[in-house]
Amino acid sequence: MDADLDTVFAALADPTRRTILTMLLEDDMAVTDVAEPFEMSLAAISKHLTVLTRAGLISQERRGRVKWCKLQPDALKNASVWMQGFGQFEPVNLDAFERFLQQELSEAPYSET
Amino acid sequence: MDADLDTVFAALADPTRRTILTMLLEDDMAVTDVAEPFEMSLAAISKHLTVLTRAGLISQERRGRVKWCKLQPDALKNASVWMQGFGQFEPVNLDAFERFLQQELSEAPYSET
DNA sequence: CGCATATTCAACCGATTGGTTGACGATTGC
DNA sequence: GCAATCGTCAACCAATCGGTTGAATATGCG
Incomplete structure (x- = not known):
C-alpha cells in the first residue's frame, strides 16, 4: 500500500x-x-x-x-505524520527531544555493545 | 545506544x-x-x-x-523525536541538537571503543 | 477424560540485505 | 596523453526476513 x-x-x-x-x-x-x-x-x-x-x-x-x-528532511514528514496518528505525544515536542538528549548523553559513549 | x-x-x-x-x-x-x-x-x-x-x-x-x-505507543517517542530533530534544525535549540549530533557521530566506528 | 481452541515452535524456502572485492567509466589536472 | 581521483557496477557471500506447513503445547469446555 x-x-x-x-x-x-x-x-x-x-x-x-x-x-x-x-x-x-x-x-x-x-x-x-x-x-x-x-x-x-x-x-x-x-x-x-x-x-x-x-x-x-x-x-x-x-x-x-x-x-x-x-x-531532504521533508521526506520524513509522512513518516512523522503517520507516527503522530498514534497521538500519545505532542506533534512537535521539544521537551521530549531534550529528555531524549539527556538520556542519550547520559549513556557511556564507549560502552561495549 | x-x-x-x-x-x-x-x-x-x-x-x-x-x-x-x-x-x-x-x-x-x-x-x-x-x-x-x-x-x-x-x-x-x-x-x-x-x-x-x-x-x-x-x-x-x-x-x-x-x-x-x-x-505501547510510547515506544514511538524516541523514533518520533529523532525524526523531528531533522524537521526543525533552525530553531533556538540548535545547541541541544548539536550535542545530539556529537553523540551520534561518536558512535561511528572510527572512535573504536 | 477427550476434544476443540489459541498460540507457538521447528524446519524449510526464496528473496532481500549489508557487506566484500575487483574491474570499469568519467572527470580532472599535470 | 596519462595518471590519479570519484563513484558505480557486477559478482559473490553469509545472514536475515517474511512467508509456508506440520507438529507441539497449553488451556477451556462439555
Whole structure:
C-alpha cells in the first residue's frame, strides 16, 4: 500500500544510514567524504546512499566528478505524520527531544555493545 | 545506544505490522483476531507480533489461552523525536541538537571503543 | 477424560540485505 | 596523453526476513 513509508522506515532502520543523515545535517557532502569516517568500503557507503536516495531522504547531484549529497528532511514528514496518528505525544515536542538528549548523553559513549 | 531505533524503525518498515498497529489503536486484540483480516497464516502474524513486541511497540499479556495484544505507543517517542530533530534544525535549540549530533557521530566506528 | 481452541515452535524456502572485492567509466589536472 | 581521483557496477557471500506447513503445547469446555 504505502510503499513510501516502507522505504523511509527501512532506510532509517540502519545505524550507518542514520549517522549519514546526521552528518548531512551539518552540510552537503561528497560521497567520498561521507564514507571517510566509516570502517567500510566506499562501495558499501555508495549503496547506503542509494537506499537513502530512493527513500527520498537525500538527493544526489553530480558536479564534475564529485557527487554531492544533500539532506531532504521533508521526506520524513509522512513518516512523522503517520507516527503522530498514534497521538500519545505532542506533534512537535521539544521537551521530549531534550529528555531524549539527556538520556542519550547520559549513556557511556564507549560502552561495549 | 540506539539499537532501540534500529528495531523500532525496522518494525515499522513492514505494512502488515503498521496495519496491526493501527488495528490496535481501536482496542486490545487477541492474536487470532489480529490475524483474521490478513491473507496469511496465523504463524506469520504471530511472528509479526513478536517483532512488534521486541521493538516495544506492543505488549502481550496471556489471560487463559488467549494472548492479548496492547499498543505501547510510547515506544514511538524516541523514533518520533529523532525524526523531528531533522524537521526543525533552525530553531533556538540548535545547541541541544548539536550535542545530539556529537553523540551520534561518536558512535561511528572510527572512535573504536 | 477427550476434544476443540489459541498460540507457538521447528524446519524449510526464496528473496532481500549489508557487506566484500575487483574491474570499469568519467572527470580532472599535470 | 596519462595518471590519479570519484563513484558505480557486477559478482559473490553469509545472514536475515517474511512467508509456508506440520507438529507441539497449553488451556477451556462439555
